[in-house]
Amino acid sequence: MPSRPRGAATAGDTGRERAILSAATQLFHERGFHQVGVDGIGELAGISGPAIYRHFGGKDEILAALFDAAIDRLLLLCGQLPHEPFDALQRLIEAHAEFAVTDRALLSVYAREERSLAEPWRRGLQRRQRQHIDRWLRVLGRCYPDRTSAEREAAAHAAIGMVHSVAGWPRSAREGLDLAPALVSFVRGGLLTLGPWGGGSRGPGRGVTRADPPLYGNDG
Numbered sequence: 001m002p003s004r005p006r007g008a009a010t011a012g013d014t015g016r017e018r019a020i021l022s023a024a025t026q027l028f029h030e031r032g033f034h035q036v037g038v039d040g041i042g043e044l045a046g047i048s049g050p051a052i053y054r055h056f057g058g059k060d061e062i063l064a065a066l067f068d069a070a071i072d073r074l075l076l077l078c079g080q081l082p083h084e085p086f087d088a089l090q091r092l093i094e095a096h097a098e099f100a101v102t103d104r105a106l107l108s109v110y111a112r113e114e115r116s117l118a119e120p121w122r123r124g125l126q127r128r129q130r131q132h133i134d135r136w137l138r139v140l141g142r143c144y145p146d147r148t149s150a151e152r153e154a155a156a157h158a159a160i161g162m163v164h165s166v167a168g169w170p171r172s173a174r175e176g177l178d179l180a181p182a183l184v185s186f187v188r189g190g191l192l193t194l195g196p197w198g199g200g201s202r203g204p205g206r207g208v209t210r211a212d213p214p215l216y217g218n219d220g
Contacts, residue, residue, distance in 0.1 A: 029105040064121035085142035
């Protein structure tokens with residue numbers, strides 16, 4: 001597996017890596033992973049294509065870094081979940097909605113390019129995705145203990161898939177909407193198939209709130 005050179009990173013190195021990842025996000029979003037070359041990423045990032053290899057082992061590792069960045073962003077937005085089950089579920093929904101709206105290009109790469117991710121990075125991604133789904137399932141289990149595990153898992157994937165589908169929506173479907181609160185309302189409406197929403201302090205349509213500081217702890 002290609003790997004980045006090890007050692008202490010300088011501020012310049014970090015800045016160049018951010019520029020590379022930003023350029024790759026834009027190009028993969030606009031053209032697709034397989035239509036973009038390292039030279040094109042380097043040109044947009046303001047460095048030579050070969051210089052990218054001082055920071056990443058190649059295009060596959062850049063894509064893997066973007067998938068990690070997407071999951072890291074979701075974890076940051078979720079923060080430490082509230083103890084009350086429905087407040088925790090609200091936080092999960094809001095985090096995905098905010099990610100979908102504020103990081104749409106990165107979401108597009110995350111939603112469309114998983115099949116392009118080479119091994120062993122794909123296994124690592126699937127492990128992190130499973131951990132995140134398990135977090136949803138723990139919360140849904142506390143909210144809807146009378147539903148089967150299969151129903152709760154299907155609901156978790158449906159909720160996440162509904163939000164992430166915005167990456168492929170045409171402009172006409174996005175304009176004229178306060179998009180993040182709309183996504184929250186759509187998902188909450190879908191989850192009503194599991195049972196009534198109860199116990200939370202926030203009602204439908206209250207919109208997206210900023211996550212608390214990113215304290216990655218238990219789910220209450």
